[in-house]
Amino acid sequence: MGEAFGKGCHLHLIDGSAFIFRAYHALPPLTRKSDGLPVGAVAGFCNMLWKYVQEDAGSNAPTHAAVIFDHSSKTFRNEIYNAYKANRPEPPEDLRPQFPLTRDATRAFNIACIETEGFEADDIIAAYACRAREAGGRVTIVSSDKDLMQLVGDGVEMLDPIKNKAIGPDEVFEKFGVGPDRVVDVQALAGDAVDNVPGAPGIGIKTAALLIQEFGDLEALLERAGEIKQPKRRQTLIDHAEQIRVSKRLVQLDCNTPLDVPLEELGVQAPDPARLLSFLTDMEFRTLTNRVAEKLGAEAPAVKAAPQSEAPAAPELPAIDITGYETVTDMAALQTWVDAIREAGEVAFDTETTSLDDMRAVLVGISLALAPGRACYIPFGHVSGSDDLFGSAQPVAGQLPMAEVLAALRPVLEDASILKIGQNVKYDWKLLARNGIRMAPVADTMLMSYALNAGTHNHGMDELAERYLGHKCIPIKDLIGSGKSQIHFGQVAIDKAAPYAAEDAEVTLRLYRHFAPMLPAERVVTVYHTLEAPMIPVLGQMEMTGVKVDTQVLSRMSGAFAQKMAQLEDEIYGLAGGSFNIGSPKQLGEILFDRMGLAGGKQGKTGAFSTSADVLEDLAAEGHDLPARVLDWRQISKLKSTYTDALPTYVNPDTGRVHTCYSIAGAQTGRLASTEPNLQNIPIRTDEGRRIRQAFIAPEGHRLVSLDYSQIELRILAHVADIPALKQAFREGIDIHAMTASQMFGVPVEGMDPMIRRRAKAINFGVIYGISGFGLSRNLRIPRAEAQSFIDTYFERFPEIRAYMDRTVADAKADGSVRTLFGRRINTPGINQSGPAAGGARRAAINAPIQGAAADIIRRAMIRMPAAIEGMPARMLLQVHDELVFEVEENAVEPLIARAREVMEAAAEPAVKLSVPLVVDAGQGANWAEAH
Structure with a gap:
């Protein structure tokens, strides 16, 4: 037993579930590097624990503390009302495995970790708060949950951990319109859609507060309901009196909840450094581990490295040294590198450009690497002065002409006997193709990592270098800055650009030598060589070709959408009884659930009502016109802003076409992703959405052809x-x-x-x-x-x-x-x-x-397609999930359909002989809408 709890003691009751969800939604996804386990919420949870329990000082420092969790079981409230919390969605998939880890974290911090089967965390918090108050102590409930506000007063306050703001009686009144002692009555009337507490239909928080203020308490209100002058409200209270009383039993917290751990045993204890640091290290939280170790005066253990494959062990290499790289500024030195590449039979390379947009970027240099420690940078497009390469900018002296550099490198870059190694090679392939060089063959370390590790971590070079080579690359922002003052790489001084660029080439070479032997060891060598690497030239060519867009059609659609939105706005204002910002979820929620008193309002932690599509669709299904019109307005607004207004800005001024970019190493399952712009998410389930495809057109004398796998x-x-x-x-x-x-x-x-x-x-x-x-x-x-x-x-x-x-x-x-x-x-x-x-x-x-498998099949079809349609007046333009879109001359439509269908329907073979036929539907038209 601990020391007696009484006057002078201060109990912190931390709402563990609230901490978890706050941490999950406030932080970006994070996975443990060693095995890919999601740990983002655990990281945020640990940081919050450290701040609010270990670092608090002064009058707010706790003498006793506990973290209270919900137990994953039904409670007595389900016996009162079996639909209680029936509407709550399942927690996110990547959050579920983190729940038990937050309990482990709490124990590692040496804080009482409490959950009781059959009882909610709020009831446990209520019971501890009540007993601590009876014993003469102070209580701080670390949460902003509105359901706990009924406990505020007489030595009990709440603390919003995000805003670091105390919640007392005044704040409760501001929230509910009544004091803490009447919060339960207001909640019973208003109900709670999130927890499926029925309440009184059509009565919201504000109306409930006015009624309780007028009649004193809930029971008096129900007994005297016949005195209410407003007929609909009077009848609602009379007809639903018993439902309202049940609702009060559902929202009333139980101060008599049994407590498995006595109050006296919740005394704050210093964490055991070894246990806490062991947990944080196991979670691989480097920053927090170091911070805690420093505070506790202990040595931080080393965080374990990511597991390595059982591939043949690579020889130990010297650390990367960026000080010894060569800057190539004369043709003799360049020729020496070209000769060395021929002798080696492989070279790692990287291009430096003015932009991430590979259809508008200008080459400014190329880096090469032949061995660890042997790399160079060849600058040829660095400028001084204006950021306009074709304006007042002046080339920096001492560089070779780009044409001469590319002419010298072309033979080795196009030589099929020399392997070119890169990271995200498709970008470099397109830059070189735009300059007349068709590079082959290539190896891509990003795609190797993707084939080996899809779903466990990202595949960017900086992360791969740190994870597999233990090397931190020079950050690009150190060279080009960020925000409004950002410059392009061509404006970086050559003496600073060279180490950065050459480092990229050496890192890429080292990653290749790390991953290459792992491919057969992990049985993905065939996947890499037949499904990943061959996509580079296929997608590169598709992206360079682009698709023709009729901006006048889009402009007319934008105008029509604007008129439709204006019409809908008039209807919405009429239904709402006045104008408001339709795009404001807060204002819309207040109108729907406060002013109009519609049932189903779901209030989040901030107190604002949710007006998500699901909420509005449910209300519309019940026959309410206003949410239905808002859904229509949102849909038209999104189509206008995302597509009809935005697509013209993506038209390349040099080609007059839109050039999307496909990510090969995007989805874990092998599905391609389209960005800048995203042409895979153009909606086709509504008439308005399908109209967007009308703007994607074939040039004069051509047709667009769509071939789509049926139910693949x-x-x-x-x-x-x-x-x-x-x-x-x-x-x-x-x-x-x-x-x-x-x-x-x-x-x-x-x-x-x-x-x-x-x-x-x-x-x-x-x-x-x-x-x-x-x-x-x-x-x-x-x-x-x-x-x-x-x-x-x-x-x-x-x-x-x-x-x-x-x-x-x-x-x-x-x-x-x-x-x-x-x-x-x-x-x-x-x-x-x-x-x-x-x-x-x-x-x-x-x-x-x-x-x-579906993604693999369409990849196999795309890889075979260029050879299959070679010589035909046709080009493959787009891939959208199970669909391929072609541009073809009018007189070759039927031959193209026959040839492409044959390729697609046989794409699984000979690797796999399916026991069901693959069927491809085909269509053609002057625009994409007609073709699909």
């Missing part, structure tokens, strides 16, 4: 899960969704109700992504129990799918990864975590081989 992921599922019914349906060309509905619901395919087919379609596609009963119920707008029944029936009719899921999860747990049909390894960090933590990793593991 379902076909792959039928193959990998070996589902006879689905395979037979695909072979016979039967409507797969109608067939599924027939199998599940026992109805004939002919004359099937479209709603039944729609439900089967939602399940067919949903099961690939591990959809839950909750998710399906939202998609179909049906009760969750009914949705879960559909899923259960689905697995009963297709038991092979359940077997596939179980088999895949077992493989993931054993190997820490899953593989596609073509050998792509997709890592599954977190799959072996205990309890619900593995749920997200489990769903990802089930989906990854299917989505990954």
Whole structure:
């Protein structure tokens, strides 16, 4: 037992769940380098603990402290009202494995860690607060949760840990319009959509506060409800009196909650340095480890390095020394490097340019590396003066002419017997191609890392250098600055540019020598050589070609959208009873849930109502016009700002086309991503969204052709899960969704109700992504129990799918990864975590081989396509998930469709012989909308 708790004692009760979610949403994602485990929320949690418990001083320093957590189980409130908290979504997938780690962190800090099965954290906090107050001590509840505000007063205050602001009776009154002793009454009336507390329909916080102020307390209000003059409000209170009383029982905190740990045992204890530092080191929190070690007067342990492959061990290399690099300024020296490249048979290289936009950037230099410590920089585009290379800027003296440098390097860069090694080679490939050099063959360290480590960390050179070489590269901002004063690389002094550029080449060479032997050791050498590296010239050429956009069409659309928005704004203002900023979630929430008193308001930690699309869609489904119009306005506003207004700014003035950029090493499953601009996310489910594609046009005398795989992921599922019914349906060309509905619901395919087919379609596609009963119920707008029944029936009719899921999860747990049909390894960090933590990793593991195989198939088709259509008046322009878009002369449309379809439908072979046919739908038109 600890010392008695009484007068002079100060108890800190930290709302652990609030800390976790604050940390998760406030910080960018972070994974542990050694195994890819998500730890961002744990890092934020530890920093917050350190600040609010270990570093606080003065009158606010605690004598006693505890972190209180919610236990993942039902509570007595579910017995009062079985729908309590039924609407709460599942926590994010990458947050689940972090929950148990936050408990471990709390214990490592030597702070009491408390959670009780069957009771919520708020009730435990209430019980401790009440007993501490009765004993004569002070209490600070470290949280801004509105539900805890009923405890404020008489020695109990709250502290918002983010704003570092005390919350007392005045702040509670400002929030609820009543004092802490009447907060429960107001909450009972207003309800809580987040926790599914029903309350009184149509009564919000402000109205509830006015009623309680007028009648004194909730019971008096309900007993005298007949005195209320407003008829609708009077009838609501009379009709829902019992529901309101139940709501009060749901929001009332229980000060009699049993406490497993006595108050006296919560005394603040200094952390054990060895235990705390061991935990922080295991989490790989370098900065916090060092800070804590310094404060505790202990030596910080070394953070363990990322695990290495069992590939052949590389020889120990000397540390990178940037002081010995050569700057090449004469042709004789350059020729010496060219001769050395021929003798070596390989060279690492990097280009330095004026911009990240590889269609507008200008080359200013090239760096080369032949061995560790042997690298150079060849400057030729550095200038002084203006930042305009073609204006008043003057070339810096002592550089070789670019034309002569490229002419000297061209033979080795285009020599098929000499390997060119780079990092993110597609960028360099395009820069050189724009200058007349078609570089081949190439090796890309970014893609090697992606093939080996997809899903465990990023693949940028700086991170790879630090992770695998233990070397920190010169930051680019040290040379070019940032913000308004930023310059381009051509304006950097050559003596500063040379070490930076040559370092890039040497780091790339060292990374290549590290990764190359790992590819066969990790069984991804075929994936790298057949699915990753060959994409470089294919995508490079597509991006350089670009797609023609009719800016006049976009301008007319922008005008039409502006008129539509103005019309909607008038309707919205009329429905709202006055004008307001429609784009302000805060103002919209106040109108919907305070002024109009609509049910379903969800208030966040800041007190503002959520007006997310889900919330507005639910309100619109209930027949409310205002949220429906706001959804329409938002959709039109996004189309206008993101596409019709923005796309013209991406038109390259030199080509008159839009040139998107594809990321090969983006999604973990191998799917490509499109950026600057993103042409893969143009919406096609609405008429307005489909209209955007009308602006993507073919030049005169040409047509756009779209070829799209039909239901490719379902076909792959039928193959990998070996589902006879689905395979037979695909072979016979039967409507797969109608067939599924027939199998599940026992109805004939002919004359099937479209709603039944729609439900089967939602399940067919949903099961690939591990959809839950909750998710399906939202998609179909049906009760969750009914949705879960559909899923259960689905697995009963297709038991092979359940077997596939179980088999895949077992493989993931054993190997820490899953593989596609073509050998792509997709890592599954977190799959072996205990309890619900593995749920997200489990769903990802089930989906990854299917989505990954689909991505592999279209990659294989794209890689074969240039040779297949060579000589035809056609060019491949775009890839959008399962679709390829071509530009072709009018007289060659049908031959192009036949040739491209043949390539796409046979893309899996000979590596994989699918037991179901791949089918490609084709269309053509003057614009993309007509073609698809």
